[in-house]
Amino acid sequence: MTFERLRITGRDGERYELGAPMHVHDGSVHLGAVDPVRLSRDGTEVHIERFLPSRFVKEQRRNFGPLVLLEVTSYLAEQFHGIQTISYSLSREIEMHGDGMKVASARSALLQDIGAEGVTITPRPDHETPGNFVVEGVWAYNERNLAALGHCLAREREIYRQWEAAAGPAAAIPALRDRLRQLLVRGTGEAGMRGGEESD
Secondary structure, three states: OOOOOOEEEOHHHOOOOOOOOEEEEEOOEEEEEEOOEEEOOOOOEEEEOOEEEOHHHHHHOOOOHHHHHHHHHHHHHHHOOOOOEEEEEEOOOOOOOOOHHHHHHHHHHHHHHOOOEEEEEEEOOOOOOOOOEEEEEEEEOOHHHHHHHHHHHHHHHHHHHHHHHHHHHHHHHHHHHHHHHHHHHHHHHHHHHHHHHHHO
């Protein structure tokens, strides 16, 4: 597969509508969902919080966060022209990524790279997952920020392509497994429907 961009949908692959969770895919592989995505009353601002990774992402033990964040921002900017600002409040369980402050610093730098303003890092008290932080900022839709977003997105997509190339055929196994599971479930459902029709 030649990677170009991540695919963003609503639930079950349907067209995405503002205010709903954003499901993120690489081809047929579900990477996770951005939830919640809140829309302001006047429809000019959306608010993004946490990314909930799928089992595939957890098994890869790799941080897809930067690419997902940029793809989501780009999608919102391209598809919904009424949006003027995107605010972020990024927090996530950090045990997958090691040191919480390093993760927060990387997120902060990424938001600043795409032109977000008012970027802050705040400790998030949590006795179960100590060392977690919340990174906040606001990205405005303008020509300069769109150019910065495009530059960062091209960089992260290239990093993703290189990872896929290095992973080789093994990276395709989860996708094939997910596809097989879908076919089996669909086949079982269709058989059940036929059986029900015959019994009537």
